Amino acid sequence: MIRHETRFPIKVDTELCKFLYKAWTAGWLDEYSNDHFLIKAIEGRIESFVGIEQLKENGINICGVVHENGFVDLKTFCFNFCINFSMKMSFWENHFGEANVKRFVMDQLSAGKKAYNEDTFFQALSEVSVLSFFASRCKWDEILYEPPVNSESKKNPEARFARSFQENGENEGAETLTVNIEVKSPGFPHTIHPEEKIMIPTVLLTEEGRKIIPKFCEQHQILYLEPKLLKLRDYINSACEKFSFPQKGEYNFLYINWSFRDFPSNSFLEAWSLLTNEVNGIITHPSIASSVGINPDAFTKITAIVVYTESLEGLMFSNFAHVWERRGCGPRFRMWVVDEKLRKDEMEDVSDILFKITGMNPDKSLTQYAMFDGKSRSDLEYIENCKLGTDLCSLVTQYTLRADSDI
Secondary structure, three states: OOHHHOOOOOOOOHHHHHHHHHHHHOOOOOOOOOOOHHHHHHOOOOOOOOOHHHHHHOOOOOOOOEOOOOOEOHHHHHHHHHHHHHHHHHHHHHHHOHHHHHHHHHHHOOOOHHHOOHHHHHHHHHHHHHHHHHHOOOOOOEEEEOOOOOOOOOOOOOEEEEEEOOOOHHHOOOOEEEEEEEEEOOOOOOOOOOOOEEEEEOOOEOOOHHHHHHHHHHHOOEEEOOOOHHHHHHHHHHHHHHOOOOOOOEEEEEEEEOOOOOOOOOOHHHHHHHHHOOOOOOOOOHHHHHHHOOOOOHHHHOOEEEEEOOOHHHHHHOOHHHHHOEOOOOEOEEEEEOOHHHHHHHHOOOOOHHHHHHOOOOOOOOOOOEEEEOOOOOHHHHHHHHHHHHHHHHHHHHOEOOOOOOO
């Protein structure tokens, strides 16, 4: 039997799940796989999903979704996810129009349809979260889904938001504030390492270092993980292709959801250090950027890059605001302003336009040589791992690629 011919499974007032009820009964979900996260959530049969362990660690559990023993009541999660996701998509429909939302649901959110890929679905959810946040920031005069921004490209960013300026200041002479948004998200690691010591270098290594450090890790029973440098490069180049050179009053933002990596809670610091470290950050050193294949136009086309980490509650509520939860190293995001003059003005409070647009202040660069998790189970093991981590960082420092001498 075709899915839309079956009864909508969620037994609740239809108004609470108005959008999902419509999508189900109108046949928008007919080609979805039975293994699709959304279908399983609607039918209340999610037992686990890729990345749940990372997401559990990424927030402060303010709503008590994760119990003391680490247990997650997935029945309750399914119900709350469906209600909140349905409301967000109704919100989308009001702003982007039914035709665009139907296309998004049937083509992108379906994540391969019968050839379902859960990573693709979570990438689409990142769009829902970020674009919903922006749509609610203020009363926009114009909101466009996948607008043709760059006349020289057939590819479009996720959305454009525009409104008339109500004040001058740093945007004097501009009649309209225009914000273009691109959202990217790498896939989850499908193999987790709960018992193994792991490390990721978060700077670029010399050719010799790329041989010596993995060998050191092997000798000390550490699992060496390659940093996703090329993934960052590809995201930057993709955004660069979709954006045009910004005009007065126009801002281009690239959001990267780095939730799904091997270091829960602080996973986004891997990407942040690779991007901004003072030794060879790929967005702070044009020579390094060129050496790894970043389009030089990125330095003028992209206004700012935001790297963030999603939490389980953020996923359940489809609410980007959860990235402001503070845990460990502070909020779950960092923003790098690529435009050098604008970055200086924002840091010195000469300008606050980016804060008004994003709710974020720009951050300083992070020079972090490696991320290491020794999985300590005793005080003695903790001491041993501290020594091992120090030795490892010293080795990474020794074999770090130097922007001024190694290219």
